[in-house]
Amino acid sequence: MDSLKLIGLRVPKMSPMVQMQVPLWLALILKKQARCKIVMPSWLEEEHLRQVYERETTVQDRFSDQLPWRWMELSQSLLAHASDDLKSPLAKVRSLLQDIREVRLAKARAGISELNESHVQMDNLGHMEINELRPFAILVMDQLRRITSLTEPEPDHDDDDYDNDDV
Amino acid sequence: MNDTTDIDDIINNLRDDDISNLHSGIEIQSSLDDSFQQTDLTDLKKAWLAERMSPDILAFQTSLIDRLMDRIRIQAAYIEENSMADFHNSGDIKMKLLIVESELERIKFLVRGYLRTRLSKIDKYTIYIIQSGENQQEGNADQFDLRLLLSPQEIQYMERHHRILLNLYNTQFLSALPAQLQRLDDSSGGISMVEEPDLDKPVFIRVLETVERPIRVGLDEITLEKGNIYVLRYSAISKYLIGGEVELI
Numbered sequence: 001m002d003s004l005k006l007i008g009l010r011v012p013k014m015s016p017m018v019q020m021q022v023p024l025w026l027a028l029i030l031k032k033q034a035r036c037k038i039v040m041p042s043w044l045e046e047e048h049l050r051q052v053y054e055r056e057t058t059v060q061d062r063f064s065d066q067l068p069w070r071w072m073e074l075s076q077s078l079l080a081h082a083s084d085d086l087k088s089p090l091a092k093v094r095s096l097l098q099d100i101r102e103v104r105l106a107k108a109r110a111g112i113s114e115l116n117e118s119h120v121q122m123d124n125l126g127h128m129e130i131n132e133l134r135p136f137a138i139l140v141m142d143q144l145r146r147i148t149s150l151t152e153p154e155p156d157h158d159d160d161d162y163d164n165d166d167v
Numbered sequence: 168m169n170d171t172t173d174i175d176d177i178i179n180n181l182r183d184d185d186i187s188n189l190h191s192g193i194e195i196q197s198s199l200d201d202s203f204q205q206t207d208l209t210d211l212k213k214a215w216l217a218e219r220m221s222p223d224i225l226a227f228q229t230s231l232i233d234r235l236m237d238r239i240r241i242q243a244a245y246i247e248e249n250s251m252a253d254f255h256n257s258g259d260i261k262m263k264l265l266i267v268e269s270e271l272e273r274i275k276f277l278v279r280g281y282l283r284t285r286l287s288k289i290d291k292y293t294i295y296i297i298q299s300g301e302n303q304q305e306g307n308a309d310q311f312d313l314r315l316l317l318s319p320q321e322i323q324y325m326e327r328h329h330r331i332l333l334n335l336y337n338t339q340f341l342s343a344l345p346a347q348l349q350r351l352d353d354s355s356g357g358i359s360m361v362e363e364p365d366l367d368k369p370v371f372i373r374v375l376e377t378v379e380r381p382i383r384v385g386l387d388e389i390t391l392e393k394g395n396i397y398v399l400r401y402s403a404i405s406k407y408l409i410g411g412e413v414e415l416i
Contacts, residue, residue, distance in 0.1 A: 008208035118385030119399035141369040
């Protein structure tokens with residue numbers, strides 16, 4: 001197919017057997033029409049997932065940083081529409097993903113007890129995982145903030161700008 | 168049915184000369200702004216998310232939305248032009264149309280989401296926004312005129328909507344109430360009727376660039392380092408959001 005100009009990108013001329021990088025939505029359209037093979041990201045292969053899983057189970061207090069930001073969304077749509085392009089056996093990858101998800105979910109749940117009124121750090125959490133936590137976390141923090149602001153006079157956070165000028 | 172034939176005629180007339188001109192114009196321009204395009208799309212996604220997550224209203228992305236709307240128009244014209252071209256053409260054009268249309272819909276979704284989110288905030292905080300402008304005119308310099316954050320269309324919408332709503336309330340029931348209860352912006356009794364955005368609402372942020380100075384949140388101090396994800400109150404990071412050091416997620 002000839003090159004094509006879109007709003008967000010320019011699709012280069014596509015010819016058979018040539019690898020190129022396109023957005024996922026475009027790859028999935030082509031895949032559905034059986035016009036392409038998707039080169040799977042390396043993190044979605046069995047070997048890498050096994051490593052991630054081991055890291056997740058050994059390191060208890062942190063999330064592994066070896067997964068991309070939208071790993072749940074990406075793996076879901078790639079496995080649903082392009083599972084035949086996967087090099088590793090599909091069942092293995094699926095069960096590993098499921099295991100990783102469960103370990104991380106357990107950690108995230110344990111982390112809920114850390115919620116407080118001012119701030120919580122959640123590094124390396126995926127976008128989907130954050131969205132799962134969001135309604136609950138925000139509600140709890142908001143309520144806690146209201147309670148503490150009633151019990152003790154709130155330190156004036158408006159003077160953020162000045163607190164660095166400590167002379 | 169007359170309408171469609173009219174449009175057909177117009178487009179047929181246009182197609183031969185104007186559109187070919189249009190396209191050659193785009194070709195020249197495109198080599199320049201290929202990378203530009205890509206950042207526009209990421210910027211749009213960012214603006215959309217930020218608007219959805221922040222409790223207050225952010226500045227309208229005038230130039231970004233203008234550029235995108237222009238391109239949406241060009242793509243829509245492309246679809247129109249090509250879907251009317253003879254169909255015994257190869258399957259290639261169908262494929263292209265499918266791709267162009269999918270992308271167009273994806274971007275329209277984002278733009279729509281962005282504008283709608285803003286409108287819902289404008290509806291919610293109408294009186295607050297209008298008051299912020301009035302206060303400033305009266306010389307209260309400590310309050311920022313929030314209307315500066317809106318696009319002209321949004322201001323027009325807000326003012327008309329407010330007028331219509333006020334009119335409705337007045338004719339429906341306010342006129343039947345005692346005079347001292349008729350105001351919609353009453354703040355006597357310690358509680359203000361005017362709904363204000365809650366700037367201390369917790370938000371999820373991701374740090375894009377390390378901020379050297381620690382920021383104070385409540386009683387603690389934290390340093391924002393690149394890649395960190397935090398949940399904290401919006402007021403603590405709103406200035407870094409505008410500066411681009413953090414993004415809302």
